[in-house]
Amino acid sequence: MNQAQGVQSWRERREAGRAARRRAPRATQDAIGNVARDPVELLRISSERRVAALVPLRYGRMLASPFAFYRGSAIVHAHDLAGTLDSGIHFQICGDCHLANFGGFATPERALVFDLNDFDETSRGPWEWDIKRLAGSLSVAGRHLGHGPLSADECAFEATQSYQRHMAEYAEMSALDLWHERITFARMHDLARTDDGRRRVRRGIARALRRTHGTMLPKLADRTGDGWRIRDAPPAVFHIRGTSSLIDPDDEWMAMTHDRSTLFTALMRDYAASLTPERAALLAQFALQDVAFKVVGVGSVGTRCLVLLLTDHHGKPLFLQLKEASMSVVARYAKAGIRERGITHDGLRVVHGQRLMQAASDPFLGWATGALGRTFYVRQLRDMKISVELETLDKDGLRRYAGLCGWALARAHAKAGGCAPEISAYIGRSERFAEALVRYGRACAQQVEQDYERFRAACRSGELEARTDADMAADFSP
Template sequence: MMTPSDLLRERRALGRKARKETPRSAHAKIGNTHRDPVDLLRENSLGRVEALVPLRYGRMLASPFTFYRGSAIIQAHDLSTTANSGFHFQICGDCHLMNFGGFATPERALAFDINDFDETAVGPWEWDLKRLSASLCIAVRHLGHGDRLADEVVELAVHSYQYWTERYAAMSPLELWYELITFERLERIVTSDDSRQRIRNGIEKASRRTHDTMLPKLASRREGIWQIRDTPPGVFHVHGKTTLFTHDDDWLGLGDWRKLMGPIYKHYLKSLGAVRGNLLAHFEMHDVAFKVVGVGSVGTRCLILLMVDPHEKPLFIQFKEASTSVISRYFDAPAPRHQGHRVVHGQRLMQGASDPFLGWSSGPFGRTIYGRQLRDMKISATLELFQKDTFRDYAGLCGWVLARAHAKAGGQATEVAGYLGNGDQMAEALVSYSRAYADQVEQDYEKFRHACRTGQLEARTDADMAADFVA
């Protein structure tokens, strides 16, 4: 009879065996890039709020890095033609370096973790690591730090992922479940003074990003009711004078925000369960507005609900449309029963701690939605201010977080550790991959720019669209 130690050795051996079928050097290849990036972006824009699609392209047009952030579908297509080790489990699906950040746990600790799961799905773990690695390379290049640092930060991220995967392979499932990467731990592990100061600044900044401090910035009180201020195109009322919805839109046809939010909120409460439902029963709805978020998400339906309790304390809940993951388009796995549930399930599996108000819903006309708190102590990195040593530290931290997320969600850290081994093969392969893919992204970006310049795609900036609303 095999002992637990025998079983763990056997699982590690499976990882080593996978190298024969898929050598680690195979990960240097970027896949089949004979596709039209403009066509893929058009496909990915279908179903979005039509008037906001030009804003999506405008934000992507800012740089090759913002283009990369907004084009997860292109890399998913390319990755689908690359080799993988055969170990598949829940992945983030859009694991670029700006989808890591700080947020408050239910116990009010400040955690550093992956914070965007719109594309989460079952897939090859390598896809997350490659999207992270390429994003580091592209960002470092874009900010003028040179190819040498780009190679170095990719290597640091992969080595960190490798080191921590080995550590997590020795942990029990329960130990992994309780593993939380807090800002206090970050401060102890980083090597540069600039990184330590940025972590301290981040803790202070997060403490100020609460619902209370957000209220006067986003809303005004009128006749005892708090109303969200319109600042189009970023924030507007669906049924208001500054709406960007067309007359034939089904949501606009409802005529009133209560008819829109009522069914969404009802289904959302069911997903939270009785305890959190009882808590939210103390709050009264005051207003709902549409909010444009991110780069790749621009044009997807996103509402912010402002509620207030009897003590005049606010709570903002964000409700965002969940559509088919780009990973699911290119990797064959069982289809989720509900796209909003897919996002919530993936987030709960992968994060060390999740928002207590994370839930899913179905809106009018069958759209699938998930809900979470808006900005509760949420912070993200300001890459433009990073020194070189800060980039090095940040790359290692992202590799650590991704290793923890994969180990917790997949339960296959032992196999992945066996596949990675202790050498430099995977890091060397992904340095080559990231260089080549960064070159490819720059080529795709130029095709995208050409499409915008020649009118194949319409791109508008935030300032340009805001000017439409100036009297």
């Protein structure tokens, strides 16, 4: 395709990026947006349609710290960002790009890569929303970990500068080279500047190699005759119609009269149709053994999430996670005209965003529609997946991790949007954008602490009910 057919030259695209500064000057990126709202009311909105008995657990997990609150309140952040200026450069974004939503996982070729790993909120939106979500999370986490405001500022600055440096590199890369770009753990090991950094990478590789379907089987399930049954461990894992179930008797799932085999045969057929033919053929070599409800994460607590245990003809396991997908907070609050086009199934939305943004995605990633019309996406459970243990990071460790996250986000944006020249030109070569994001992170952290206190007061007064995992587990103790 030539320029006359609609492809702008590299120089024209750079000029478009610089022109975007007139719409949203870089210095204005420090604005935190519309904070004239009640975070408790927004949390109530995001808790609608969740399993009612698990909503208090969601709030209990969010009570752990301001950072836990930040993780669980993506809706509040998206609401606020809707009141800020953006550059007008829009494409598929993550939508919940905090530092705990990055990690390591295996590619279909079994190479270990570092990348974004949560796309529940992915949608078309302003790229700035992702880098701001990341900078805000680093500011909140730095304070929560006791590193102090100055160290938190340095982490936000490092993430933004890393994003800036790598976006400038990606602006010079061909489309094919960028599509194949991966941040492998082997590459991270070679680039590590310290012995401690290299040790952390090696430990990460060792941890990932221990997290396979085979090693998970005896930890999560018990043998029953010739088959396997997932072990109940409420409130985290339970069978929907079992004695440990947390599903209300009047819940729509409990009212279904069809047997499990009928329901899941139809659902698995729908899911298999979303896979490529060769992966659907691989899935067909597994038989379903058991299904259980699983409570995951912080922000996702209460959404309908199932673990499926399947085995092949050798009895070797495959664990799949079936997770409900509902409206993205980006789609809810992004301005009209930049919402995702042509995708009405939220499970497909998640899969589309993940495939577009990740360097390599789960070979079993797909989507399906449940018997009652709820939309789901499917992926492997835990296979070679690892995440950073934030509490183990000192100031320098958190700053290095911030830089790694900035790099991964730049790669994801450059691949998903194809707009690296425009974004790089918008940011420029100076520190002006990074300095604005430091100011943003600092203001965001202060707002999060205020919102967290409002949330805590609501839980103390009974306005919201909050329960911990230990509290709920005690309900099932003999």
